[in-house]
Structure formats: C-alpha cells, structure tokens
Amino acid sequence: MKAKITWAGDARFDAESGSGHQVTLDGPPDHGGKNQGPRPMEMMLMGLGGCTSFDVMSILKKSRQDVVDCVATLEAQRADTVPSVFTDIHVHFTISGRNLKENLVKRAVQLSAEKYCSASIMLEKGGVKITHDYEIVAVD
Template sequence: MTQLTYYLKHEGMRTETNYGQLNISADEAYGFRPYQLMVSSIAGCSLSVFRKILDKQRVAYEDVIVTANVTRNEEEANRIEKVHLHFVVKGRYLKEDKLHKSLQTSQKHCSMVQSVKNSIEIEETLECIPLSL
C-alpha cells in the first residue's frame, strides 16, 4: 500500500513526492489542475507501457509523441467523459500493423487506463512517420 499526505493551502493543496513538491489547485496560477493530473496519468502510463513493449520487441523508433484531447461534460461537474490519445511514432523500418498490435497490448497493461475504463472512454489512434535513410 502506498500512502500520500496532502496539505491544505490557501490556493489549493500540496504533497511531497520523491521528485519534489506537487502543487494542486483549481487555479492554474498555483498548481496543476486535478483534471490535468488525471489526463497526464492516463497519457503518461499509456505511453510508458507502449514504449516498454516497443523496446522489448526491438522496434527501432526515434521518437514517440502522444497528444491528448479531452471531452468534458459541463453539466456533470465538468467530468472527464473521453480521452483521445493520438500516438505519433517516428522511425525507420516501422511496421504499422505491428505498432497497432503493440498499442492494443499497452492499453490492456496500463494501470491508469484499466482504472478508469468503466467511467472514462479511452480512445487511442496511431500515426507512423517514416524517416528516410
């Protein structure tokens, strides 16, 4: 079990991590907004697992970028309804069908995606950009 302690501040809250202090606030001027942390957790986990799979399969890529587009419902406390993750993989000798399979596998093994799968729709798309020799 992991325990985190949060301290209330006038502008929001803070917690200490191994990497330093994390400030959370409804006002971006004072820290990360909670929805930004949620989306970052989903995107970061998904990208991390995808990278591990690509590395394990010895896929030669030069860069992987993920963009997150978020759909929120203002009528229900501005809740996150959908996160669309668009992956762009750049490299030589890329096999798009293999990358799609790897992305599907990563979704099954990403703890953050699995944690929200019945409450937030997660859509993942992939684009390959071949680099010339």
C-alpha cells in the same frame, strides 16, 4: 502507493508522491487560484498519458523497434454537470523511428489500452470512453 497533499493557501496544494516527487496543483483565478500548477483533473489526464506511453514504449523496445520519439497527445471531454467527470478521452500517439513496423506499433497501442494501462482501464470501468490512434513518422 501513497501520496500526501498539503494545502498551500488559496486554491493551491503541494502534492508529494510516495517516491518523493513533488508537484504544485492550483486552481484557475476564477476559483481563487493563481494558475501556479496544473489542475487536479489535468494531472489525471497527464497520468493517463504517462501510463499508456510507458506501456507503448516498453512494448516497442521489447519488439526491438528503433523508436527515437514518442508523443501522446490527449484530448478529454467532461460532463457539463457536477461532478464534472471525464466522459470521453482520445489518445493520439505520434511515434517516430527507423523502419518501424506498423503492425507492432498498432499492437503496442492496443495492448496498452486493453491489457496493461492501469489508468485507462480504471477510467473505462468508471464509464469513460477512451479511444486511441497513432501515426508513424519515419526518420533516417
């Protein structure tokens, strides 16, 4: 896996993934940025959310669950001192579908957290406390 980060002036950087996708990273105005993209730590949080969501949906599809929507909402706390690392992250899943079985949703979230999500497992090894919960929304 590769990435390329190119300075684009002020506190802005253009990031390109090895697969050719691009995103602009920028700092807040009080740090010389113009708020033209997410902060690098926000990207880490979004990466964690994407990683665990990918796992949960994959597991639920293999379990033949009729999911119509999956939203992961993440909240993180950071240390007050430099380096301002994540200390706690909470991931809340809202999973909507038809006749979803709670035990399978719970299992998918748990498997992602404990076995499959490389991002969350890596962050936990670095001392971040990550918690998860979910809600199921029934649709017709």
